[in-house]
Amino acid sequence: MTTSESTSENVSDLTDTLKKQVQAYFTSNEIGKITTQAQNMGELFNGLCLGFRELAGYSRVMVLGIDSEKFCLKPLHSVGFDKEKLKDFRPEINIMSGEYADAIFLNKHIFVSSVPEIDSFSLLGCKAYITFPLLKRALNECWKVKKCQKTSCPTFNSRNQFCWTNIDSGFAINAPTEDIRRSICIKCKQFKCEGLLWLDLTDHAAITGEDTTMIYATVTQVGLLIESFRVHEDLVKVNEKLNLTHAELQKAHKSLKEDLQAASLIQQQLLPTSFPKGLSDVFATYKANLYVSGDYYDCFELSNNTIAFVVADVSGHGSAAAMLMSMFKIMLKSSPFNGVSPAQTLRAINSTLVSEVDSGKFITVFYAIWLKNTNEFIYTSAGHNPMPIMNKRTGEIELLKSSGFFIGMMPEIKVQDRILKLNGEYRISLYTDGINEAANSAKEQFGHNRIHELMKESASKSCKEFVDTLLQRVDKFCESEELTDDATILVCDIK
Secondary structure, three states: OOHHHHHHHHHHHHHHHHHHHHHHHHHHHHHHHHHHOOOOHHHHHHHHHHHHHHOOOOOOEEEEEEEOOOOEEEEEEEEOOOHHHHOOOOOEOOOOOOOHHHHHHHOOOEEEOOOOOOOHHHHHOOOOEEEEEEEOOOOOOHHHHOOOOOOOOOOOOOOOOOHHHOOOOOOOOOOOOHHHHHHHHOOOOOOOEEEEEEEEOOOOOOOOHHHHHHHHHHHHHHHHHHHHHHHHHHHHHHHHHHHHHHHHHHHHHHHHHHHHHHHHHHHHHHOOOOOOOOOOEEEEEEEOOOOOOOEEEEEEEEEOOEEEEEEEEEOOOHHHHHHHHHHHHHHHHOOOOOOOOHHHHHHHHHHHHHHHOOOOOOEEEEEEEEEOOOOEEEEEEEEOOOEEEEEOOOOOEEEEOOOEOOEOOOOOOOOOOEEEEOOOOEEEEEEOHHHHOOEOOOOOEOHHHHHHHHHHHOOOOOHHHHHHHHHHHHHHHHOOOOOOOOEEEEEEEEO
C-alpha cells in the first residue's frame, strides 16, 4: 500500500468515525428533547422507548422497574412487543439470574452477545441484548447514612462508597446470603438504580463505542428526570396528606367550635338575667378569654329580706374551668347555709369539691349576704382580691377582705364571716382579676387603684355607666394587647 493510499484510508476511517459521532450526538439530542418534554413518568418512558426505536433503530425496547417486595423486575413500558407476552414477565434479580441483574447492582451497562437459556430474556426470543441502569443521584455514601463503623468492610471510606456495588460489602446489614443482602439494598433509600433500559440486539448491528456513549448520555438524563418525577410524586402525596389532614382539622375545629358555642350559650343561661328588686341599681358583664369562662357572678334573693352577692374565678380557662364553675353555682344555690353564714357555705362547698371532684383546679370566691332589716353586710373571701365598697355620699372606699384560702384543693379551709354595718347608700364592685391584672405592652397592670378612683368619679352615675367607662379605660390602657384572662364585674347600689 502506497503512502497516498494509506493516507486516503485513514481519512476515510476518520470520516466514518466523525459521521458515527455526529449521528450518535444527533440521536442522543433528539431523544433528549422527547424525554425532557414529558409531563409524567409514563410519557417519559414512552418517549424513551419510541426514541430508541425510531431514531436509533432498535426494534424492541423496554424500560423495567424494580419490584422491591417481590425481588424482581417488571416491565413499565415497551415497544415492539406483544403486550400479552409481557403481562406476566418478571425477571428475577437474584445472584443466579441473568447478567442483566449485574447492571442493577454494579451500576454499569451489561452487554450479552449470546443469551443463555437460564437468562429470563431468552423467554422473549432474544439472542443478544444490552441493558443500562437508570441511575438517580446518591447524595450520601451508604456507610455514612447508616453510621456504619465496620471499618473492615471493603466499601468503608473507599472510592466505591456504595454497598450494593460490591459483593463483599455491606457488613452493617449482616445478611447471611448475597440474595438477602441484595433484597435489603434495593429497599434502601440510598439505592441508586431506578430500573433498566433494555435494548434487543438480535437483529441489530454491532454496538459501537459511539452507541454506548450516546446511550449513557441519554439514560443519565432520564435517571435525573425519573428522580425529579419521584420527588414530585412524593410532594403530591405529602400535599394530599396535608390537605386531608387540613380537612380533618377543619372538620374537628368546626365541631369543637360548635360545641364551644353551645357551651357558651349554656353558660350565658347560667348567669342571672334579672336581679332582686330590693337594689337601687345593678349591672354586670363578663368577657370570656375563650368561648367559655371560668368566671361566675350572681346576685340573688335568699328571702324577702336577704340578698346574696357572689363573684368567683376558677384557675385556668376554657371548658374544664367552665364546667367546675357550673358545679360551684349549683352547690352554692343549694347550700343549706345560705342566708345564715357565707363562710359556712363555702366550707361546705369546698368539702364536696375536694371529696368528689379531682380537677386539679381551685376557685377564688367573694361571697356576701345583705340583711336589709338590720342593714348588716356579712361577707367572706376565699382567696379572692379585696373588693371595694364605697359610701356614695362621702366617696369613702373600704376594702372588704378576709384571710381565707381558696376552695377546691384542701380538705379544710379557714374562712370566716365579717360584718359591716351599712348606714346610707353604698356601691359595691365585685370583679375578677382579669380586670385589675389586664396589662399593656410594657407589662404594667391596670391595678385596683384605677378602679377605686373611677368609682369615686362615677359616684353619681349609674352602675352601667360606671362599668362601660371602666371597660373603655381598660381597653385604652391595654392599647392593642389582648386580655389574657376572663374578665367579670358585678356592680350594685344598695341602701
